[in-house]
Amino acid sequence: MCLTRTLVLSKPFTLGGHSAAVVSTLILALMLATPLFGQSNPAPSPDYSVHINVPVVTLDVAVQNQEGLFIPGLSRENFRILEDGVPQTITSFSFRQSHVSIVLLVEYSAGGSGLQDNAMVAAQGFIGAMKEDDWTALILFDKKSRILQDFTQDKQALYASLRQARVPLSREINLFDSLDDTLTRMEGVEGPKYIILIASGLDTFSGRTLDQTLDKIKLEKDTIIYSIDTAQGLGHRQGENQMRVFARLSGGKMFFASSIQDYADVFRDIAQGIRSRYSISYHSTHRAQDGSWHKIQVEVTPPPGVKVKYQVTAREGYRARLPLEVHAVGSK
Template identity: 35%
Template sequence: MKKTLLACAAAFGLVAGLSGPDLLAQEGPIQPGSSTVARPRKKADSPTQPVETRPVEVQAPVEQPKIPSRLNKKKEDTVPADVTFKAESEVVTVDVSVLDNQGNPIPNIPKGNFRILEDNVPQTLTQFSMTEAPMTVALIVEFSNRYQSYWSYGWYETLQAAYGFTQTLRPDDYMAVIAYDLRTEILADFTNDRNKIGEALQRLRIPGFSESNMFDAMTDTADRMSKIEGRRAIVIITSGIDTFSKLTYDKTRKLLQESGVPVYSVGILQLVRTMAESRGASMIDFLQGDNMLRTFAKETGGQAFFPRFMGEMPGAFAQINNALRNQYSMGYSPTNQARDGKFRKIAVQLVNPATNEPLRVTDQKGKPIKYTIVAKAGYKAPLPIQ
């Protein structure tokens, strides 16, 4: 019995000898063949420098915060009556293109020549730059067979022009390819891989349905892109005619304006109008489609193009690329800081600050240049903080 007690005491002494520094000294996995029990150091084995021992700190369990509710809310959890919260002032950003009568951007216009009005009230610019920033573009293509029988050859020419536009992407640009007929399909989500974008366009071969849900395709895409920061745009190749969307035209206009994403439209009906009319298509439908595309572009700060011949297709995409690459980016803190959720109109002007008259732009020969200012029509004010 005594031997058993002595053996247990000896074993206990070996285990008790494993204190702070010796346990910390054992790092990493135990090597094969090594002892699993560390030998306590004797005084003779200790180094000349005293070893500093640190007590082991045991952290007390952290009390998790309770979910506030009316039942467990304490008096100290309530906000004192004398504490007020001040909302940060909103900054409205506006991307502006200044184009000559050929659609070419006019660069190097000084900040002092720009004037922005919100609801006819002049605003003070706090941000101003002209940089070729990376861009995120959604290419939406109508892929219904509604007009395919009229221009099957022209369809492939259009895709070829669109493919040329995708090749202007830079390494830090992103693009998505989206097709629609009676439903919307993402053929390639946002990527900077040109091969994936080209493969997506190659899938647009034989359309299956004659219906078109243009409104739904545009608003769904704009909603996704509204959460993306930086320069962005929607480029849509379409007839401008919608036959299957859940949304109405007015609702689509409102949602596109609120998204803040400019829309660049390339209408295709000019190319097939003559043949389509000869087969009973309505001229009213064509005119309505053109007007809708113009409205979407104007109100969002984009442009609308209606090529009459296939040879004009590449030029339309080239102008879109130039407009997106050469924009003036500016911002201001609106004088009206009310959070009422109302739509506020924006007007951008070029003026001579000395005379307050419209700015006169001339070419190298001194001839006046007619220019066009492209910017979004307004924005929706934020709602009150809940």
């Protein structure tokens, strides 16, 4: 049975000078989204200060062998987590192949130089690869972002949303604002969260800078970005580098795709990667709310008697929240 989450991404607020949704949906969104995703009122409690002073860091870790195959069956004892070089105590560990929440964030501008069709084919192909219990949403952006479909398990609704996309009129690209906007909207979603960013990596219109966008990615340490570069071979080295950094900082991966077969291979790799990850949590030994950057290193040792080199993919680190940021997000 297909279900639809109610206005998770479409909760109204204005970002980057553009209105993101119709104001009349606000009351319904707040009433229905809260019980669905376990949000709670930020009322103070006796142990609130204790909670925020002992930050919990959760990592999604992918482990592959030299052939690129994902490795299941590892235990907590095979992992070692270091933060700023200091070993951390793992408090929670699991291997999951569960349902996920994914936002397809697709550049859709008039300046695509023939790459527009590739982006739309990419979106359709990825929707087709989703499992029945996955939640998927679709956002297109040129000089502003448009939520064509909020989270749903209905693939036909997603296909219909793609068909509703009009011919792009603007040549401007609002990448930084759109990515920041999407990360903010996903804060209310629980469970594994991913953004599939299909774009050239260029930005011509955002109010935000690259540094501000990277800082946002560092702060939102539970959303992973997979980026698909649609502008390879066009001399867009800056855009390529930006797409690579988005993925690397968040613990994801960047791909290139030019043909339908390329996209099929990319979708298969992403689909396998998001379902074959170890979820590892620890209480950071760094408790200061000072906005500082903390480097994370994940080491994996094979089981006894197994001789293999592992390739580990995980978030590189995170930025500690400042006191005002902690207050704003409550228990996040």
